[in-house]
Amino acid sequence: MALLPTGFGKSLIYQLAPIVAGHLVTSPGCPDRLKTANFPIVIVLSPLVALINDQVKAARRLGLTAVSLGDASAEELRDVVRGKFQLVFGNPETWVLSSKWRDMLRSEVYQDNLLGLVVDEAHKTPAWGEAVSRGGAPFRTCFGRVSELRSLCKYGTPVLALTASAELPTRKDIVRLLSMNSDTTFVEANPDRPNIRLGVVRVKGSDLSCLDWIVTGLKEQQTSFPKVIIYVRSFNNIGAVFGHFKRALGDAAYVGKKHSTNRLFAVYCGETLSDKKEHVMQTFVSCPDSTARVVIATTALSMGVNFPDVKYVVIYGPPESMEDIMQEVGRAGRSGEQSHAVIYSFSLSQCSKAVSQYVRSDKCLRIMLYDRFQAKPTTKSIDPGHLCCSNCHKTCKCDSSKCKEPLPSTECKVEAEETEPSLKRSVSDHQRDILREALYEYRDSLVHSNSKLLISFDLTTGFSHDLIKHVLDKCEYIFTPAYVESHLPVFGGDQAQVIVDIVRKVFDEQLDIDSMLEFVQKEFAANPLIFSNQDQLLATFTSSSDSSGDDVSSDDIESSESDQYDVDTCTYSSDDSDE
Structure with a gap:
């Protein structure tokens, strides 16, 4: 494991x-295991299409023969079977679910020539391959079944797990799930990136002014402004950040004609159409002088892809885990120049205890982050302190008794103190189950079964599985719409009021499950909430839109609610019956 x-x-x-x-x-001196490998082959399992495409291109630039099973031509797929490619890439679903590729591993060609299996971004093996809670389902089951492939290869075929962000418990889970031996070799290096200054600033979740330094930079410098990735935690926040930039920049958001390809900022998430993702990858990633200087993204843009010239990483809302922070921070400073990664912290309800402690700490952020990913911690604070992190900057004395450096623009923000909710109710498992049923009943009522959606169910209604999970996690504190709006990923006050109404029926009137479902059907089914109107939802992303009608719309977002994985074509396809 590396x-x-x-x-x-x-x-x-x-x-x-x-x-x-x-x-x-x-x-x-050739080892016996390699004597039959006349055309050596390596199989690489990667989690994301964007990552695979980037890896294939990188290998081809080096003169290697490489192919992705996800977008190979018929002739290329035949050559894969014949063993004509040195590197064969695919996601775990492709390899595990397809009998064609499983049988291929048992063929003479692969028994003789396969050097080994590589599991890239291996920290996702336990995170996605196992259920996060008792009784739950894994996010992507096949990540937990990768070890099956080892049984199909020649005995002794090695496996290499690659990751930049596996804490000690995660390492043990990776070894277990990949059926690696107890004497597995671990190769590690200090993960510290000295040229990245780390920062944490506490803000109010609804206050986007913390991003105004980016707005100012784009207005003044346009395509000369250093590249920025803004990581957000939900689709709702994508819309909020996108709308803020659109309103604040106005016509200055574009270079030349008002068209999405000429906009200074772009969106990249799991629901973005593949051609839009490709445009972001080709311009933002590959072109130093690209028009897009800022990408608003989810974690879909955080793994493995090489960003050679990103100077700023902004994490808007703390991630769930320290591994997420590690991955996202690592997108900055690849060029070696001084760079910045800052977390704008608000609403800690969905993050781990370690993340909560990290963003609240007054200790060195560098040591706290990087030491978690070393068996023997060796991280040291950087001197002078203003180059290390926001906490060390406060105690820096580079100019004899004080620091001569002002706060960077990323941290020039009045910090908001977080307060604990003053009201709290006790919640039984039975009550939580009733609330879950009621929320899903309401969710189903928002769109008629015969409706044809432009975009996914979650984005059309604004009432996602993620939102329901948030409500269930925070129902002890839900008494007012104001609390819901400030602590949960809702689109607005109307949606917050509906959640409060349902919560009150469960806890204040203590309805049983049948009465609760009857209430939801009677109260809401005949009058779906505002976000059953797709045009109004899209307005969230296209506020102050120009006449070209570009921006984040049905052209930028693709449906994922009913995607089905096709093991023969190695792609996801949409089931129209659900859309």
């Missing part, structure tokens, strides 16, 4: 493997 920092060059390990093996085969 535990190496972001930007370290982990991909070179498997890129070099077939070249080195090719030389060893003809040498006198």
